[in-house]
Amino acid sequence: MADWDYIIVGAGSAGCVLASRLSEDAGTRVLLIEAGGRDNYHWVHIPIGYLYCIGNPRTDWGYKTASEPGLGGRSLVYPRGKVLGGCSSINGMLYLRGQAADYDLWRQMGNVGWGWDDVKPYFLKSEDYFDGPSEHHGAGGEWRVEKQRLHWDILDDFARAAEAAGIPATDDFNTGDNGGVGYFKVNQRSGWRVNTAKAFLGKARNRPNLSIMTQAQVERVLFEGRRAVGVRLRRDGAVEEPRAAREVILSAGAIGTPQILQLSGVGPGALLQEFGIPVVHEAAVGENLQDHLQIRCAYKVKGARTLNTMAQSLWGKAKIGLEYALFRTGPMSMAPSQLGAFARSSPDVATPDLEYHVQPLSLEAFGQPLHDFPAITASVCHLRPESRGHVRITSPDPTVHPEIAPNYLSTPGDKVVAARAIRLTRRIMSQEPMARYSPEEFKPGPGGESDEQLAEAAGRIASTIFHPVSTARMGTDDGAVVDPELKVRGIDGLRVVDASVMPRITSGNTNSPTIMIAEKAADMIRGRG
Incomplete structure (x- = not known):
């Protein structure tokens, strides 16, 4: 018997939203797993604190890019949140959706249901806009938006x-x-940062059907044949293997998600074989990296x-x-x-x-x-770069950072x-x-x-400017990793819900579009959208 209905890997901008929405159904058992710790560090909540969170191993994975030829051979620091709330705990707090044309392009690329008219209601659903509801804004939601x-x-x-x-x-x-x-408008409340852990897990964390596990690094997805049935993780030096009856959902971000998929045997076959990882399913995981x-x-x-x-x-x-x-x-x-x-x-x-x-x-x-x-x-x-990069594992060891080459x-x-x-x-x-x-x-x-x-x-x-996306992009063509329902193509019981699924980068900052993706995914998973 599986311990959980859904296992969500990554309690960041998308994972916190998913955990909150899926656990609204009292009969649904949800496990949310975060490699970092709790968001109880004071600099997470004071807006200027991003200066003390980025580069801090308490809150940041500490990634760096490969040497970049276009930047004169420089390697850049590449912050990603390693704490409850993920990047929403260390980012610039800017509330931006992008352009209607971005999402209409997603739809034209074969992603039915992802046009502007389709996704706008999900932006409004979460929003708590300081000036109240209107044609373009929602009020009463979890995601507070205020003037600076x-x-x-x-x-x-x-x-x-x-x-x-x-x-x-x-x-x-x-x-x-x-x-x-x-x-810019910002995700703050009365001069304090609002992150997704505070906004979406605030009330949800007390639900008996939701369990939140921190300081637990997922090493790989577990399969029975071509179906995902759970994950292997390490916590306090011990290995655990929680099982999911319905789905494993990866929300580890545009760097973490492709790394976990590749370590699990889902990715470019030649790359996986180089590191002795059995190929479960060959896919262009980690390719198509886009950034601003x-x-x-x-x-x-x-x-x-x-x-x-x-x-x-x-x-x-x-x-x-x-x-x-x-x-x-x-x-x-x-x-x-x-x-x-x-x-x-x-x-x-x-x-x-x-x-x-x-x-x-x-x-x-x-x-x-x-x-x-x-x-x-x-x-x-x-905003719409042509350059494409990649994220590729450099070792079968989950603690070794992947190569990030924008x-x-x-x-x-x-x-x-x-x-x-x-x-x-x-x-x-x-x-x-x-x-x-x-x-x-x-x-x-x-x-x-x-x-x-x-x-x-x-x-x-x-x-x-810290906007990596598209390393597990959605689509209907052979190069797509997930379909428009965000299910990993060729695999059962496995879904990706984070910025890695964007088929093209949005024309603006990417945090709130990631929250929108999670809102829409939650409805799809619950059979409501």
Whole structure:
């Protein structure tokens, strides 16, 4: 007899949603397994705490990419949440859905039921929008969305400069058309981070039919023939093999899910045989990796209040801490990026293909100290990259990290868009609203005008914005890993529900689309959608 009806592997952005929804049925036994620990670390809940969670083994898997030719051979840190709530516990908290055209493309690729009109109700279902329900927003759901609790004069002026450069103002990036410039909305409540563990497991964790297991790393899926029947995991040095009567559901993310599948014998046959893993089912697991590469353009400024200067002194840091303690406002309440803009890299582009994350600060690289001079960073990423990478195991040992190779800037088209992105940034910074700050470009630095020169410059300064997807993509063609119901093709009793199933990356940040995927999957599993 199986101990559980459903075993969910990964208590991240998708897994917490699934566990909450599936356990609403009192007769359904659900086991949720998380390799990390509980989300009881204070820096998980204080918004600025992402600085202390990323790179911290308590909350982050600590992945790195392979050497990237398009980035001059650099290897990037590749944060992924290893804690209840997963990446929603360490990410930038930005609430963004992408564009209606993203999901209509999914449907046109053969994924019936995944068009914008199909998925929009699932965004609204979870949402608890600060301004109440409307055509585009839901209220009363678990996923709180609020305005940010700070603003910066220099960001206000950047917004006006963007308008002068032809990007219209907007107050809402989530109507299906995200074009424009404005402040991001965030997943916070009264100045505290909202993660999926808090939002979706808060009440559900007390249900007698839901068990949550932490500090338990799943090593592989167990099969009887071609049916998934459970998982093998290691906890406190001991091996356990819980069994599932209905389904095993992998929600370990775009890196963890393909690693588990490959270790279980589901993946590229030659790769599995190289490591002595018997092939249960050959599939393109781990291929098709897509990610957003952000080009971190930075400018020295004069006469501006920026975080660089505010945080230089003990008195400045004390004032920041006191403001948050008293009012839950100020820099400690801020998302990594406050102002956003979605723009077209060319008039030929049908919908915006560039996203700006604008910050009143600068540093050499993520995790390093702020510069000691006032500055602004206008990070810009290509929303629909052509480059494709992979995630592949490098050992049959589950504790050994896989090879992560995003293959950034590997196509001529991506290089052209990178060059256009830098040119647009320069055009915005040259507009009259920014003139009083006397901006001086130091990343990538003045000079370089041709597409080739600017693409090379982009490769020197760019880094991931942490949006890996599509490594177990859905579809109906031979290269698809899961079908439109997210069932692993060729296998019974096994489903994937996380960002790895996206057939194409969304035109925006990927956390809330992952929650939508889990909401829709829960209805499909329960026979409601």
